[in-house]
Amino acid sequence: MADTVVETPVIRTTGLDKRFGRVRALAGLDLVVEQGDVHGFLGPNGAGKSTAIRVLLGMLRATGGEARVLGMDPWRDAVAIHRRVAYVPGDVTLWPGLTGGEAIDTITRLRGHRAPAADRARLIRAFDLDPRRRSKTYSKGNRQKVALIAAFASEADLYILDEPTSGLDPLMESVFQAEVRRVADRGATVLLSSHILSEVERLCSRVSIIRDGAVVEAGTLDELRHLQHTVIAYRGVAPVGVPIADLVVDGDRVLGSVAAEDVPAVLRWLGEHDARGVTLTQPSLEELFLRHYGDATRVDRARAERAIGERRTRGRRSR
């Protein structure tokens, strides 16, 4: 994969559309995943994440727009693409009569790009899986582990992981993160659909937020944060002539938000006016996420809770 030209993105969709009867699951999805990125794919349930992934894997045929995966058409060249892809579905169902170990080998052999046996053994140890048990007896987390081991025991160029850690315990979560870093260091590209924002913040270099079948925000985490206002809280006089928005004044407690480029000016003004207990809070991914879920009150509450603490929020809620 070293010879792949870096300019072509690994995944590029333009205006991708997918209808199921009257339901429009994808509505002009523009997704770009660059070579070597760990790309976070965020969105609420039913936003179209899994549908998008299934179109990218050639399981569903798009009703409009264009998609290229590894430079190929996912519907026509599905098999060629699959030779270089490892996929972990969101809901893993295994063959009940096969053991976990057999399921892993079936998947990796079908893919055809198996990692050395030592990798497989290491992964089974790290994920703490008993490969001799029949898949029927596995819990949700164990089934997920089988799919993850089968993915990381494959030497793929592109890893597509659909909410891969939803059934894992926190210990396994860290094993998972280490594996994602390992394949990323090797130069592979990862598309990680997830609900766990801390996981995305820790792993992903770029993020796309999808809602109602379209990408509503995309970029690096820093870029996205930049678009958002910083939350400011202090004790002192109410601001006059400075660009603080969403102002809440309660006695000498002041709460508001400031655009990123205005932060230095606001800080100078606060210094001149003896403000005490100044806190500036970067918007978290959760806030970005909630913002695009369209639930502004919840966003404000989340920000307020973080900025002013529990006592005040209790008062606000009871209002």
Next chain:
Amino acid sequence: MTGTGLLLAAALRRDRLTVVLWVLAIAGLWAAGVGGVGAALDESARRGLVALLAAQPALLLVRGAPAGVGLGAVVFVSTFAFLAMMTAFMMTFFAVRHARGDEDAGRAELVRGTAVGRWAPLVSTLLAGAIELLVVSGATFAASVALGLPAAGSLLLAAALAGVGVTAMLVGLIAGQVFPTSRAANGAASVVVGAWFFVRGIGDALGEPSADLTRVVSAWPSWASPIGWGTLAHPFADEPWSPDGTPLLLFVAAAVVLGAIVVALEARRELGRSLVPERPGRASGSALLGWRPAGWPVGLTGRLLLGAGIAWALVGIVLGVMAGRVVPLIATGLDDNPALRAFIEQLGAEGGGDTEATFITALAGMLGVIACAGAMQAVLRLRHEEQAHGELVLATPVQRSGWLGSHLLLGALIGVGTLAAFTVATGASLAASDAARWGQVVAIAGTHLPLVAIYLAVAAALVAFLPSTVTWLGWVLLIGLMLVGEFAPLLGDAWAWIERASPFHWVANPLADDPDWTGSWWLVAIAAGLLAAAVLRFRHRDALV
């Protein structure tokens, strides 16, 4: 027992459509038979039909032992074995669906987490089964009386169906307790029901016909089969015999014994467990599992269908051995009865084969249906695989058409293998088998190959075009058309067209002097067309994941 009432209501509500379909099939077949035979055959025609039946072991095997020439007696001997088998399947499927099936799907866990007593699921299942059975046998009774048959005989008929049904339900429950998956439990219970049919068939085929060929005294094997108990009650027998409910008491004994086993197992069993223990398996898969020549995942599909394939082949071997062992007995029986022998040889000349060959053909006809079932099941399995594992398999370099192809290949192997197992077992176990007989057995089995092709294609088309209805429609097309072939002649000329729509109608007669293969070639051609359309569609539709 807390919650039994609620669970009972839920079970009945869930099955309301299924029960209607079974009533239509079972009571409907009985009513159609009574109406059709009543309209088409007068007393002398019925006498001729019964004489034919009594004289021909092949017919005794497939239909049953006659007990008189009255309307009720003739329809009973023509249909009861099938009515009983349908009732039995209705109840084994019911039992597995409500017990092991619910545990498989995780619903049982959800239910048992609520305020529901330990025994409530089992008791409500038994009650629901009894009620559904009552509906089906009650409708049969009502139809029978409404069409003018004696009430006493109709009651015995309904009781016999209910007895078979209860026994089958308990067998289904035990199968669900013993086997770890509903697929395995359904398979095992179906084998038991099939054995009931064939054991009774042997008993009747080896029976002793009366001198006037109006009745046959079944041999002892009929007493070993619950379906046989129903036949032996002779609900519509006429002089010198009379209807006799005593054999039905055996159902009570069977229900007590099987019921005790169900209760004993349930008391010891934990939720989701089976008697067949889960042993640790291999920690790694063989290279064969991932074998996918040209994108055909033959290794995985083969592994998934291996157990079923062995089971179908065993059925073929057992039936073949049966044919090989029973045929000489029939020949001996005929040697003792020169008048009968003369009658049969006259019949045989018309049909184009001797008694032995006709008997083998009849068994092969049954086996042909079984081979089609095996082949179709292998392909229909793809629907389940697609839904359950499609995301895993279709994200690998497996070709869509190759995936379907691997199921078609295995289905063809299972269908042909079942027929081959039967052929070899029959030929090898026939004591006096010479080259000519071998050739005949091969030809008899070979005539069913086009049927296997048709049902492979039908299954593929269902998976490709109608994936949401796939399983039940396939079985309706197989069992329904088979029944049409069996019963259309009884229903008169008005139904001739439906018989011609059935692929079974077009199977060549291998015993004729100059077999006509045109129908077979048409079947193969239709199968090829259907297959091509199915492959194209399966490649071009969205995967149902």
